[in-house]
Amino acid sequence: MSTTPAGPVSSPVADHASTTTGGAAREHAIDALRALSERVLSEPRRDALLRVLRPLLYRGDSVSCPCCRNDFSRLVTHRGVPNVRCPSCGSMERHRLLWLYLQQRTDVQTRRYRVLHMAPEASIQRILRRLPNIEYVSADLDSWRADVHCDIQDLPFSDESFDIVICNHVLEHIPDDRGAMSELVRVMAPGAWAVLMCPIARQCATTFEDPEVRTPADALRAYGQEDHVRLYGSDYRDRLEDAGFAVSVDRFLDDIAPEVIERYALRRTHDLFEEDDIYIGRKP
Ligand SMILES: [Zn+2]
Numbered sequence: 011m012s013t014t015p016a017g018p019v020s021s022p023v024a025d026h027a028s029t030t031t032g033g034a035a036r037e038h039a040i041d042a043l044r045a046l047s048e049r050v051l052s053e054p055r056r057d058a059l060l061r062v063l064r065p066l067l068y069r070g071d072s073v074s075c076p077c078c079r080n081d082f083s084r085l086v087t088h089r090g091v092p093n094v095r096c097p098s099c100g101s102m103e104r105h106r107l108l109w110l111y112l113q114q115r116t117d118v119q120t121r122r123y124r125v126l127h128m129a130p131e132a133s134i135q136r137i138l139r140r141l142p143n144i145e146y147v148s149a150d151l152d153s154w155r156a157d158v159h160c161d162i163q164d165l166p167f168s169d170e171s172f173d174i175v176i177c178n179h180v181l182e183h184i185p186d187d188r189g190a191m192s193e194l195v196r197v198m199a200p201g202a203w204a205v206l207m208c209p210i211a212r213q214c215a216t217t218f219e220d221p222e223v224r225t226p227a228d229a230l231r232a233y234g235q236e237d238h239v240r241l242y243g244s245d246y247r248d249r250l251e252d253a254g255f256a257v258s259v260d261r262f263l264d265d266i267a268p269e270v271i272e273r274y275a276l277r278r279t280h281d282l283f284e285e286d287d288i289y290i291g292r293k294p
Contacts, residue, residue: 076110078098105134106274127149164193165193165196170198200293203293204291212244214244217246260287
């Protein structure tokens with residue numbers, strides 16, 4: 011596996027420590043720019059503007075993004091965690107990990123595929139849209155990035171329409187996740203596969219869902235994020251299998267050299283869950 015990136019490998023953590031003041035100034039500049047642009051620009055235009063300006067504030071060669079192939083001094087802080095978001099394409103750890111996985115463990119760049127991308131992440135969407143072998147459709151309830159606006163619990167696509175489904179960090183937001191899983195299976199052709207990454211509390215055998223958790227603050231405490239409706243345990247796999255998927259779990263991150271993990275900033279630690287297991291669901 012060729013996971014060694016070109017160029018010298020230095021520590022983005024060390025860079026962060028040595029430039030804390032400059033880093034804080036950059037974060038403030040980005041926040042101010044975002045606040046100003048929110049008042050005067052539509053979301054797509056704001057996104058395009060920040061994609062041009064942010065890389066200028068993060069110029070350097072300590073960390074690399076495999077999605078957009080740019081180098082930076084460090085990545086943008088996200089939810090208080092430093093070194094998370096790519097200043098250029100907005101990728102987070104899991105998006106960079108997913109693209110490395112798709113490149114190295116699938117033939118998504120060479121074979122003709124019909125791809126359905128649910129709740130499209132900008133960094134992955136930009137790559138897939140450019141692949142000439144891919145017939146690409148994205149869908150979301152209301153995102154401006156999506157081609158089709160729809161509910162994952164009731165998809166407006168015919169049976170067996172897609173060869174690949176990308177549906178990451180979606181199901182933990184969906185009230186009827188079993189219904190959504192069944193819908194995904196329905197629109198997949200026999201032999202099609204889906205990437206179904208989610209936040210998973212690996213140490214818990216059973217998924218935690220509590221009807222008493224009603225407010226965003228409750229959800230943050232119980233599930234780890236304000237807009238999650240459950241915290242999946244290791245029985246996430248069982249739910250997928252109940253819906254009709256043949257499931258495999260690839261701990262791809264474990265096969266990547268530590269210096270590559272650091273260079274691409276691939277690891278994220280969270281108090282309640284892990285999010286780097288790559289769940290693949292095949293339709294038999
Ligand atoms: Zn990037």
